Amino acid sequence: MQLSEIGETGLLAELERRGLVLGIENDAAELAGGLVVTQDALVEGVHFRLDWTSWRDLGYKAAAVNLSDLAASGAQPEALLVTLAVPGATLLADVVQLYEGLSEPGVPIRGGDVASAPRATLSVTAVGRSKRVPGRSGARPGDALVVTGPLGGSAAGYLALAEAIATPLRDAHRRPPLRLREGQLLASTAHALMDLSDGLVSDAERIAARSGCKLVIELERVPIVDGVKEVAERVGRDVWDLVCGFGEDYELLAAVGDAPFPTIGWCEAGAGVELRLQGEHHEVSRWRHFGDA
Amino acid sequence: MQLSEIGETGLLAELERRGLVLGIENDAAELAGGLVVTQDALVEGVHFRLDWTSWRDLGYKAAAVNLSDLAASGAQPEALLVTLAVPGATLLADVVQLYEGLSEPGVPIRGGDVASAPRATLSVTAVGRSKRVPGRSGARPGDALVVTGPLGGSAAGYLALAEAIATPLRDAHRRPPLRLREGQLLASTAHALMDLSDGLVSDAERIAARSGCKLVIELERVPIVDGVKEVAERVGRDVWDLVCGFGEDYELLAAVGDAPFPTIGWCEAGAGVELRLQGEHHEVSRWRHFGDA
Numbered sequence A, B: 001m002q003l004s005e006i007g008e009t010g011l012l013a014e015l016e017r018r019g020l021v022l023g024i025e026n027d028a029a030e031l032a033g034g035l036v037v038t039q040d041a042l043v044e045g046v047h048f049r050l051d052w053t054s055w056r057d058l059g060y061k062a063a064a065v066n067l068s069d070l071a072a073s074g075a076q077p078e079a080l081l082v083t084l085a086v087p088g089a090t091l092l093a094d095v096v097q098l099y100e101g102l103s104e105p106g107v108p109i110r111g112g113d114v115a116s117a118p119r120a121t122l123s124v125t126a127v128g129r130s131k132r133v134p135g136r137s138g139a140r141p142g143d144a145l146v147v148t149g150p151l152g153g154s155a156a157g158y159l160a161l162a163e164a165i166a167t168p169l170r171d172a173h174r175r176p177p178l179r180l181r182e183g184q185l186l187a188s189t190a191h192a193l194m195d196l197s198d199g200l201v202s203d204a205e206r207i208a209a210r211s212g213c214k215l216v217i218e219l220e221r222v223p224i225v226d227g228v229k230e231v232a233e234r235v236g237r238d239v240w241d242l243v244c245g246f247g248e249d250y251e252l253l254a255a256v257g258d259a260p261f262p263t264i265g266w267c268e269a270g271a272g273v274e275l276r277l278q279g280e281h282h283e284v285s286r287w288r289h290f291g292d293a
Helices: A003-017 A055-071 A092-103 A153-162 A170-174 A180-187 A200-211 A228-235 A239-244 B003-017 B055-071 B092-103 B153-162 B170-174 B180-187 B200-211 B228-235 B239-244
Strands: A029-031 A035-043 A075-086 A109-116 A121-130 A144-147 A192-195 A214-218 A252-256 A263-268 A273-277 B029-031 B035-043 B075-086 B109-116 B121-130 B144-147 B192-195 B214-218 B252-256 B263-268 B273-277
Touching: A003 B092, A003 B109, A029 B075, A029 B109, A035 A055, A035 B035, A035 B075, A035 B109, A035 B121, A055 A075, A055 A092, A055 A121, A055 A170, A055 A180, A055 A192, A075 A092, A075 A180, A075 B029, A075 B035, A075 B121, A092 A109, A092 B003, A109 B003, A109 B029, A109 B035, A121 B035, A121 B075, A121 B121, A153 A170, A153 A228, A153 A239, A180 A192, A180 A252, A192 A200, A200 A214, A200 A239, A200 A252, A200 A273, A228 A239, A239 A273, B035 B055, B055 B075, B055 B092, B055 B121, B055 B170, B055 B180, B055 B192, B075 B092, B075 B180, B092 B109, B153 B170, B153 B228, B153 B239, B180 B192, B180 B252, B192 B200, B200 B214, B200 B239, B200 B252, B200 B273, B228 B239, B239 B273
Parallel strands: A075 A109, A214 A273, B075 B109, B214 B273
Antiparallel strands: A029 A035, A035 A121, A075 A121, A144 A252, A144 A263, A192 A252, A214 A263, B029 B035, B035 B121, B075 B121, B144 B252, B144 B263, B192 B252, B214 B263
């Protein structure tokens, strides 16, 4: 069986079933002493294109993506480790820009490595400490679902870059938000908490599966980044595909008793995720990992 | 200026000079509470070839390389995080073998991610705790230099694979040693401690530069893996190139007051590294990162 047949989630589930990895589906590993560690890799041609992003923006995004996992754990970041693999012909000035972008969120880069590789690959580890990591398994019927900000900007920015549409949303794809403070606030009370990296539907499904309940989302309550509707119209896609099916929003999704952020739905008895629009069931298309590799 | 002109060490020095990274030359980042974190990436075609290694050996090596950095910090490992990027056509059975290899040293895999990529890339973060991290800057005149085991096996194994020479040394390249216990023992008293990943000469130069002293190594005292001389003869290279200039030995090198392991030289006033063979100055050739990219 090939990975493209089972997808990213299927692979992780299989590795977990065999006892080869523990809790790999979580945003970050929680170790003794409140320590939280997360790691991600960005590969040229898969996660970024050097003709679409500056080196500085790439660095910023690589840091932000990992810090988002710490935010989803309610953690205060302490350090980044960065391993960069690039062709030997890469310019020093570009690499300096990359590290300036990585440094922008203000978390010190305390280690890592450099190596040569035919395509640029950037691996970032973020380390922080958290008083409480809600995880994904505690959502319960009656909880409100909240998000920390508007969605769809990254999808619209990606499409704008792909279709050469001029819009400031390109930056929404290149420079995701940092929700560290919101994460710490939510972590103190939330029953479940995660960051939206794979799209609202896919990520909500993870909470539903781990918590053993059903998540209902009313689409008209989901905040949308300004300009996303216009891009969806330009490319002839349902706006909800962009808002719920793309990912890389890096806002936080939480199941809470009391809602300190905009409520987009609720948890109830059952399984899976249901999207409703004006009271009717609504389907969205999703982007998939491994699907196009 | 291109990275191939300044090399890995030059790039790291430049990033450090600009304040963009802190202590990136160390084997691992040392954080509050004795926490030690290290990260490395292995890229197909650069660090490994899938026709030379099994997926299981690749996993073992990826774990061992990072655990070696923890060993050089005197740390007890607590967890690994693994990010794997591979083509979608990769077989699930191969990925399972990879994770079995990663699990072999007995340190739980507690997180990470999977993604698609045109070439296999494996990023591993290792987290541990140490009572004392000697670092590289404390060697002083009068110290003895010790190594925890024989060198040259990885270089000979690499050449055996490249030149199709049948020898059990191929495994020395594919399955480096784990020196965690030796690292903890040395860390309690050593003035400087690191692992031999880039070759005895390059690595000793790092201790010399950071400590502000000269390291003298008597080659006839350096332990050599059985069979390395024969491979060197077969390929027409000086055996000391293999023992001192290749790297990936993953033994530990320490500057100590009392020597619990074989002594190969000493520290004295001055700078740099001098190799001596039968009392005469000896030069070796080195492999370089970025040099052939």
